[in-house]
Amino acid sequence: xxxxxxxxxxxxxxxxxxxxxxxxxxxxYGLVLKSIAGVSEYEYYQDxxxxxxxxxxxxRMFPDVWNVTMGTYPxxxxxxxxxxxxxxGEIEWLEDAPPYVSEYPIKEPEDVDRLVEAGIPDPRTxxxxxxxxxxxxxxxxxxxxxxxxxYNYLDGNIYPGLGPSEGASLCMGYDTFLVWMRLHPDxxxxxxxxxxxxLIKYCEAIxxxxxxxxxxxxPDHSASMVGDKFFNEFILPRLNRIFKHYKGxxxxxxxxxxxxxxxxxxDKIDAEVWHFGPFDDSIECKKKTHFCLMGNIHPPWLAKAxxxxxxxxxxxxILNTASGGKFWLSTGGGMAPGTPFDNIRAMFKAVExxxxxxxxx
Amino acid sequence: MKKVAEKLLKDLIDAIIKLDIEKATNxxxxxxxxxxxxxEIILDGIMPGMKAVGEMYERKDYFLSxxxxxxxxxxxxxxxLEPLLAKEIKKVPIKGKLVIATVKGDIxxxxxxxxxxxxxxxxxxxxxxxxxxxxxxxxxxxKEIEAEVLIVGTSxxxxxxxxxxxxxxxxxxxxxxxxxxxxxTGGPPIVTADxxxxxxxxxxxxxxxxxxxxxxxxxxx
Numbered sequence: 001x002x003x004x005x006x007x008x009x010x011x012x013x014x015x016x017x018x019x020x021x022x023x024x025x026x027x028x029y030g031l032v033l034k035s036i037a038g039v040s041e042y043e044y045y046q047d048x049x050x051x052x053x054x055x056x057x058x059x060r061m062f063p064d065v066w067n068v069t070m071g072t073y074p075x076x077x078x079x080x081x082x083x084x085x086x087x088x089g090e091i092e093w094l095e096d097a098p099p100y101v102s103e104y105p106i107k108e109p110e111d112v113d114r115l116v117e118a119g120i121p122d123p124r125t126x127x128x129x130x131x132x133x134x135x136x137x138x139x140x141x142x143x144x145x146x147x148x149x150x151y152n153y154l155d156g157n158i159y160p161g162l163g164p165s166e167g168a169s170l171c172m173g174y175d176t177f178l179v180w181m182r183l184h185p186d187x188x189x190x191x192x193x194x195x196x197x198x199l200i201k202y203c204e205a206i207x208x209x210x211x212x213x214x215x216x217x218x219p220d221h222s223a224s225m226v227g228d229k230f231f232n233e234f235i236l237p238r239l240n241r242i243f244k245h246y247k248g249x250x251x252x253x254x255x256x257x258x259x260x261x262x263x264x265x266x267d268k269i270d271a272e273v274w275h276f277g278p279f280d281d282s283i284e285c286k287k288k289t290h291f292c293l294m295g296n297i298h299p300p301w302l303a304k305a306x307x308x309x310x311x312x313x314x315x316x317x318i319l320n321t322a323s324g325g326k327f328w329l330s331t332g333g334g335m336a337p338g339t340p341f342d343n344i345r346a347m348f349k350a351v352e353x354x355x356x357x358x359x360x361x
Numbered sequence: 362m363k364k365v366a367e368k369l370l371k372d373l374i375d376a377i378i379k380l381d382i383e384k385a386t387n388x389x390x391x392x393x394x395x396x397x398x399x400x401e402i403i404l405d406g407i408m409p410g411m412k413a414v415g416e417m418y419e420r421k422d423y424f425l426s427x428x429x430x431x432x433x434x435x436x437x438x439x440x441x442l443e444p445l446l447a448k449e450i451k452k453v454p455i456k457g458k459l460v461i462a463t464v465k466g467d468i469x470x471x472x473x474x475x476x477x478x479x480x481x482x483x484x485x486x487x488x489x490x491x492x493x494x495x496x497x498x499x500x501x502x503x504k505e506i507e508a509e510v511l512i513v514g515t516s517x518x519x520x521x522x523x524x525x526x527x528x529x530x531x532x533x534x535x536x537x538x539x540x541x542x543x544x545x546t547g548g549p550p551i552v553t554a555d556x557x558x559x560x561x562x563x564x565x566x567x568x569x570x571x572x573x574x575x576x577x578x579x580x581x582x
Contacts, residue, residue, distance in 0.1 A: 178429045225426055227426070227427070
């Protein structure tokens, strides 16, 4: 019963209503869970059963956390790998760090024409996406049904790795991507149209396994690298193409980079939740956008702060932002490696003391 | 002639600030044709232009895409000046030598590009080793060129490679140059300078440039 409350709390808050208390919604994955499994990051990514056990163990330790979508998905370079490898890039695995793109498929503008001519890669056969889909099927076959139902995990959850613009930039390097906005805007538009189409196709391949989309979790940090002109021209149309494709689902935009300079532009993103970062002011974000905010305790800080400091920071955040709902207490981005579990407990202590509705300062 | 040069240099600064690459490169070519020295073009045109772009970034009038384009644009101007520079090199005052690299296991280099362009604008000679570089290679280069400043970085996406900075410290010690170089680290705030035995950590390129300048100025006193 308690477990159902977590989800209900979050969904009530999402609608702009005040639940019994502030929900704690986190993003906890390999960087943190490898310590539960007691293995290196490389071993963690390779051993699917170990991943599943670590995720379930974390949930057992923190039954009132909603480890939303990305946190409970299988992990296999799924963040950076699917798009670059689908288009011919390569990734490299490291012993104790997440894998990275070691070979970009795009080096010159002509490469975009070549890839456009080659047609849209098939996520079921090209790059590492097929292997990831296999692992997703393994999770669907082995993730305990009761936990899945209580937290609404996996079923109808879509997380395709990095979004259309950031995925596109990982195929050529962030610097090249940003420079081409001025140097080769037409080429970049062509490339973004292709990556967005591929990403929708990939989402649909995931949907074939998990069922009709109920939650779409889409990380894309590229908005934080540009001003509103380039955001409106290059990034917003592609983000919204994907989000609109899944209208009716709960759509979460993950971007902990700062976009405080263009909140009115960001407000045009057609998603319900914004997982926002520690460098943007939560009061301003709430005032100037329509989103239910998920955030924004600074993850590296959380990894080093004392529980008393965490409690104090969460108190301030709750008192400033939680009134009227539309707020999920979380870290501003994914949980950082080395975060003491006592600091997660401190977040709950803050909710217990200051996060019961109605919120009183 | 002096007035013409002044006007062209002012126009170059203006073109860099407006991130007008065509105008900036045409002006650079035109100044070369008119016999203006590479030293003047760099010191009185490109450097103040890039400094202004950097200040606009700090004021949040410009964003990462603008700052990177400014760096790209100034690199294009530098390329045009390379043949001239080779002849004039001894006349250009060098404030210090910088070795810069992204650590092993990481290929991200946005921060490196920005820092490099700002340091160049301040008159540092740059030895950019690239990305995915071993601690030993970094230490060897510092020793070989007798660098005053070393900065190694990692990406926010690969925060777990940050502890590798410690290996760089050890390699510098082994090469006998640890106390001869300002060892700075850049990237996500995952590890402090103390934790990896560096002298200074920053995730802000401008702060890093100021620290490097303070260090070389103090060393020269």
